[in-house]
Amino acid sequence: MTQYSNIPPFQSSREKEKPRLLVVEDDSSIATQMKWALAQDYEVLLAEDRPNALELFRQEIPPVVTLDLGLPPHPSEAKEGFAALSEMLSHDGFAKVIVITGQGEKDNALKAVGEGAYDFFCKPIQIDELKVVLQRAFYVSQLERENRELQLRSNSEPFAAMLGTSPQIQEVFASIRKVAATDAPVLITGESGTGKELVAKAIHQLSTRKTGPFSVINCSAIPETLLESELFGHEKGAFTGAHIQRKGRFETARGGTLFLDEIGELSLPLQVKLLRFLQEQRIERVGGREEIFIDVRVMAATNRDLKDAMKEGRFREDLYYRLGVVTIPLPPLRDREGDILLLAASLLHRYSDENKKKISGFTTQAIGALETYHWPGNVRELENRIKRAVIMAEGSKITPKDLELSFQYTKLEGRGLREARKGLEKDFILRALQRNKGNVTKTAEELGVSRPTLYGLMEKLGIKNR
Ligand SMILES: Nc1ncnc2c1ncn2[C@@H]1O[C@H](COP(=O)(O)OP(=O)(O)OP(=O)(O)O)[C@@H](O)[C@H]1O
Ligand SMILES: [Mg+2]
Numbered sequence: 355m356t357q358y359s360n361i362p363p364f365q366s367s368r369e370k371e372k373p374r375l376l377v378v379e380d381d382s383s384i385a386t387q388m389k390w391a392l393a394q395d396y397e398v399l400l401a402e403d404r405p406n407a408l409e410l411f412r413q414e415i416p417p418v419v420t421l422d423l424g425l426p427p428h429p430s431e432a433k434e435g436f437a438a439l440s441e442m443l444s445h446d447g448f449a450k451v452i453v454i455t456g457q458g459e460k461d462n463a464l465k466a467v468g469e470g471a472y473d474f475f476c477k478p479i480q481i482d483e484l485k486v487v488l489q490r491a492f493y494v495s496q497l498e499r500e501n502r503e504l505q506l507r508s509n510s511e512p513f514a515a516m517l518g519t520s521p522q523i524q525e526v527f528a529s530i531r532k533v534a535a536t537d538a539p540v541l542i543t544g545e546s547g548t549g550k551e552l553v554a555k556a557i558h559q560l561s562t563r564k565t566g567p568f569s570v571i572n573c574s575a576i577p578e579t580l581l582e583s584e585l586f587g588h589e590k591g592a593f594t595g596a597h598i599q600r601k602g603r604f605e606t607a608r609g610g611t612l613f614l615d616e617i618g619e620l621s622l623p624l625q626v627k628l629l630r631f632l633q634e635q636r637i638e639r640v641g642g643r644e645e646i647f648i649d650v651r652v653m654a655a656t657n658r659d660l661k662d663a664m665k666e667g668r669f670r671e672d673l674y675y676r677l678g679v680v681t682i683p684l685p686p687l688r689d690r691e692g693d694i695l696l697l698a699a700s701l702l703h704r705y706s707d708e709n710k711k712k713i714s715g716f717t718t719q720a721i722g723a724l725e726t727y728h729w730p731g732n733v734r735e736l737e738n739r740i741k742r743a744v745i746m747a748e749g750s751k752i753t754p755k756d757l758e759l760s761f762q763y764t765k766l767e768g769r770g771l772r773e774a775r776k777g778l779e780k781d782f783i784l785r786a787l788q789r790n791k792g793n794v795t796k797t798a799e800e801l802g803v804s805r806p807t808l809y810g811l812m813e814k815l816g817i818k819n820r
Contacts, residue, residue: 372397373416374399374414374415374416375420376414377399378438381422388484402425402426403425404425411442418488419449419452421435422435423436423455423463425438439466439471450472450473452472452484452491453474463475463476515556516552517696518697520693526553526682526685529682530682534560535561537561538679539653540681541680542682543681543682543684544657547731549732550615555613557653558651561651566611567609567610570613571585571603571613581620584603585624586604586638587600587604587642588600589639596640601639602637605646608650613655614653614654616657617654618656629670629673632673661674687733695724697736698740702715702740705741716752720751720753724759728785739757776815786801
């Protein structure tokens with residue numbers, strides 16, 4: 355993976371320049387001769403020893419390198435050359451390294467090819483031959499690069515179950531892909547219905563744990579006394595009613611992922627037990643004496659601000675930092691540019707198929723309503739409204755009424771532009787105030803007006819701030 359980050363973009367400005375070739379050669383007369391012969395076709399970078407070669411390699415990421423195996427401080431041995439080869443390839447496994455050896459050192463040349471060199475040459479170098487080999491190496495390297503570009507691009511397709519093209523959600527997709535490759539705990543935050551569980555599932559499915567279980571437990575849905583045994587299991591006789599030994603979710607999720615929903619609701623004693631697991635990967639069943647090692651990845655979600663909970667002493671700071679090694683904040687639906695209509699269309703398609711109803715789309719007013727509504731319940735609310743609208747719809751198009759969304763346009767129709775503008779403005783400011791919980795300074799900032807201007811507008815439009 356690290357190699358990808360080193361690849362300059364394929365369509366870079368570099369492309370108009372000559373391709374970069376790194377020549378590692380301690381014999382300065384040979385180096386000069388090579389540079390002179392190749393400078394017309396390539397930007398030739400010269401290095402006379404391993405440290406210099408590696409520095410240039412890291413900085414310039416040349417796709418092709420010619421590497422003299424005998425380098426100082428041991429120019430008569432191949433040691434430094436082999437070390438340089440291995441370091442270069444571990445930095446960029448796609449580099450094409452052409453090894454150059456002294457006469458009668460074919461064994462070393464073959465060994466180098468065995469270790470990942472692209473090709474070899476024995477001195478004295480025939481420049482014409484070298485040119486052919488270089489041409490081919492650059493060509494192969496370019497093909498590989500194009501191929502990887504394509505692969506990366508297809509990887510950035512949205513996940514099957516998660517839709518969205520807005521930059522806001524694309525950023526979430528990128529985080530999902532990154533953390534899926536690791537085993538770190540993940541904290542997913544966001545308003546209710548933004549897709550936190552879906553994100554956890556996507557990470558699980560893209561991770562090496564995908565064949566293991568994905569276990570969800572909602573910390574706020576189970577009373578504290580039961581939650582402890584639900585999570586950690588209990589021994590026979592641990593408490594009244596514990597007739598048999600029982601394994602908890604940690605144990606049953608072994609090899610997979612345990613998703614702790616509404617983590618902010620976890621009681622302080624259970625927070626301690628969870629922290630212990632995150633530190634040592636060990637749990638103890640309720641009433642048990644032995645520690646059990648468990649390989650499970652923990653992800654957690656919250657729609658509350660844990661920082662507030664920490665300030666109030668309801669959430670442990672150390673747990674917060676352990677859990678939130680990686681935090682993925684989910685943007686509210688209203689902030690995902692363009693995604694509302696994309697999701698609405700896809701949901702309409704799904705539900706009208708399910709209900710065997712022929713509905714061709716949304717009326718203009720319905721589109722306006724979908725776009726301007728505040729969506730406090732986010733994607734889940736959108737699902738519910740469209741599900742209902744499909745059932746209720748009488749015509750071939752969904753109306754704001756089917757969605758149970760009244761839109762200002764419909765209210766304002768027939769009232770002239772001046773009134774409509776005023777109505778829209780009022781609605782717009784009201785929503786912004788609502789979003790900012792009545793904070794005028796923040797609202798003014800969001801709307802791009804000064805505080806006095808906002809106060810003036812509120813007075814003119816008859817808006818009373820609660
Ligand atoms: N980007 C998306 N594309 C398609 N469907 C989505 C997307 N995000 C969420 N959903 C759907 O919206 C619903 C709510 O998602 P989910 O349960 O993951 O949200 P949540 O953040 O966990 O909600 P809550 O806070 O209420 O538990 C689910 O049916 C899910 O499939
Ligand atoms: Mg959820």
